Amino acid sequence: MIDSEQLHREGYALLRQAIPLEWLAELRAVFDANLKPSQQWPVPRGMDWRHAQLDLDSLVQAVCRLPAVLAVAGELIGERFFLAQVEGREPLAGGGHQQLHRDLSSKRPGDMVNAIAFFDDYGPDNGATRLVPGSHRPLPQQSSLEFTDESAAVQLAGAAGDILVFDVDLVHAGSRNASGARRRSILISYCAQSLQATHLETADLRGVRMDTREQFDPAQFRQVRP
DSSP states (O other): OEEHHHHHHHSEEEETTOSOGGGHHHHHHHHHHTBOOGGGSSSOOOTTEEEEOOTTOHHHHHHHTOHHHHHHHHHHHOSOEEEEEEEEEEEOTTOOOOOOBOOOOSSSTTSEEEEEEESSOBOGGGTOOEEOTTTTSOOTTSOOOOTTOOTTOEEOOBOTTOEEEEETTSOEEOOOOSSOOOOOEEEEEEEEGGGHHHHHHHTGGGTOOSOOOOEEOHHHHOOEEO
């Protein structure tokens, strides 16, 4: 069940063990089999990350369509939405650090949601995500958040099979993979239906090969606590 009030207040949900554990070995194998060097993407990726083009894989697509994930995405977006993109990412040893940032909504606040599905255990040592709860909707009286100020950031940690779902305006960042331990994941993007035409115009530039025309109705997945 989703705590709707908490979700909208904090801007994210961390779904523990959302991926069936029996899927993980195959998902890791799919990730490794579909690694693609940065220069082979239409737009080069970060050089301190591994990137996997795996959006046509049926099991990856099943992860993107897990009802619990669609329920959170639908609750955050608040209207019909679609699966826009999925790609594999893993910080290399010593790499992966990002400054806190927002990915930014498009036409209105809340029209885009990201999810990170972890295929390996993750934590401070191998580059897990940092985020600032509630930073997606700052109040008018609040001073603007400085991205160099880490005092309010929370460092996530958990186990393979967890999925983080968050509003793209939530302040977040990847961390440095100090240990060099594997931290494979997929980054999934969901968008409000009003963004579908724009998405199709730029899909090739982002290396999207999958069919993104299917739409989801939030009411179909809604399981919220008042």
